[in-house]
Amino acid sequence: MRISFRGRHHDEIEFGLIYGGIAVLAMVALRFMPVVRLLPDCVFRGLTALPCPACGATRSAFFLSHGKWFASLSMNPLAALAFASICIYFVYSLFAYLLHFPRTMVVFSPPERLRVRTAIALLVLVNWAYLIFTLPSSS
Amino acid sequence: MFCPDCGKEVSESQAFCQHCGLKLSESVPPEPAASLREKTPWEDREQLGLLSGLLKTVKAVLFSPADFFKKMSVSGGLTDPLLFGLILGMTGCLFHYVWQASLHGVTRSFMSPEIRAASEYSMQGVGLAFLAASTPFVIIFTLFIQTGFLHMCLLMVRGAKSGYEATFRVVAYSGSPFVLMAIPFCGTLIAVIWSMVIITIGLKEAHETTGGRATVAVFLPVILCCGMTMATAVLFMGAIAASLGSMMHP
Numbered sequence: 001m002r003i004s005f006r007g008r009h010h011d012e013i014e015f016g017l018i019y020g021g022i023a024v025l026a027m028v029a030l031r032f033m034p035v036v037r038l039l040p041d042c043v044f045r046g047l048t049a050l051p052c053p054a055c056g057a058t059r060s061a062f063f064l065s066h067g068k069w070f071a072s073l074s075m076n077p078l079a080a081l082a083f084a085s086i087c088i089y090f091v092y093s094l095f096a097y098l099l100h101f102p103r104t105m106v107v108f109s110p111p112e113r114l115r116v117r118t119a120i121a122l123l124v125l126v127n128w129a130y131l132i133f134t135l136p137s138s139s
Numbered sequence: 140m141f142c143p144d145c146g147k148e149v150s151e152s153q154a155f156c157q158h159c160g161l162k163l164s165e166s167v168p169p170e171p172a173a174s175l176r177e178k179t180p181w182e183d184r185e186q187l188g189l190l191s192g193l194l195k196t197v198k199a200v201l202f203s204p205a206d207f208f209k210k211m212s213v214s215g216g217l218t219d220p221l222l223f224g225l226i227l228g229m230t231g232c233l234f235h236y237v238w239q240a241s242l243h244g245v246t247r248s249f250m251s252p253e254i255r256a257a258s259e260y261s262m263q264g265v266g267l268a269f270l271a272a273s274t275p276f277v278i279i280f281t282l283f284i285q286t287g288f289l290h291m292c293l294l295m296v297r298g299a300k301s302g303y304e305a306t307f308r309v310v311a312y313s314g315s316p317f318v319l320m321a322i323p324f325c326g327t328l329i330a331v332i333w334s335m336v337i338i339t340i341g342l343k344e345a346h347e348t349t350g351g352r353a354t355v356a357v358f359l360p361v362i363l364c365c366g367m368t369m370a371t372a373v374l375f376m377g378a379i380a381a382s383l384g385s386m387m388h389p
Binding site for chain 2 (some may be wrong): 011013015018019022025037052053117120121
């Protein structure tokens with residue numbers, strides 16, 4: 001793995017601003033608007049009576065937007081960490097864009113990329129197992 | 140020298156290749172392979188005209204998606220495909236709202252009480268104005284969210300050879316079936332299914348990957364996140380309608 005710093009390229013897509021901005025807006029909507037009442041039921045859960053890998057993600061974001069970090073983690077740990085990371089990354093991207101900070105670039109070798117993919121897949125599976133054993137199943 | 144047809148070594152003094160029989164004296168060296176990718180009709184609308192470019196792109200995506208995405212340029216900025224996706228998305232939403240308003244009495248029995256209340260208030264006055272104002276943003280957010288999920292899944296299955304921009308272009312142009320939302324009742328379902336098929340074909344051609352990887356990339360977010368992508372799309376619209384509902388009836 002190689003970490004380096006570089007300046008912003010001319011036509012570079014600002015992923016941090018786009019996706020971080022969406023995440024921050026979603027947090028604001030969850031904080032101030034009664035959105036949770038309108039969300040559709042989980043189709044996967046309806047068919048299998050088991051929570052899907054993303055079950056609890058919206059409630060996790062809801063609790064995070066209200067500052068209840070532990071409640072957010074208990075709903076869906078991976079989603080809570082992902083939302084928090086994206087929001088922090090948005091702040092970093094905003095400052096980097098406005099103040100022309102150098103951008104962090106992480107480059108993986110092909111064997112390292114395989115390990116990263118495997119680690120992500122394992123994380124999702126472990127998170128899913130946690131949800132299956134902790135979230136109540138539907139009747 | 141080498142035979143331009145079979146690639147085997149031949150003597151320069153020979154008139155015919157002794158391996159494949161090609162007449163060497165009249166054979167022309169193969170030209171360097173030119174890039175097969177070009178602007179879409181929508182991106183070439185300055186030459187073709189706005190409506191002509193739009194209609195040709197919609198027709199090509201609907202009826203020959205493999206050819207369209209095989210030829211589609213995978214670079215050139217996000218603005219043009221974003222604009223295309225926005226226009227088709229707004230068109231689909233317009234049809235959806237018209238049918239919702241016209242057929243509300245028929246469909247309301249299938250809705251939950253909260254959605255029914257939000258739907259009723261969103262079809263009136265201020266609610267309608269807020270809905271109209273928020274729809275373009277919801278469409279844009281949905282495009283980026285869907286692209287993000289798809290591209291991440293494509294990276295996981297090692298199918299992303301052409302970069303994020305290619306995935307975004309595929310997602311944006313695969314909004315062409317949304318014109319089918321003009322059909323009442325089943326139009327939305329047909330549009331969504333047709334769009335998913337087109338996305339699968341588009342990812343395969345744009346990233347020059349296998350159909351299997353493209354299919355897994357399309358269905359993995361559905362399996363992993365099921366309602367979440369849909370939930371994000373309705374997030375803002377539902378939020379505004381619900382808040383208006385609670386404001387009008389505290």
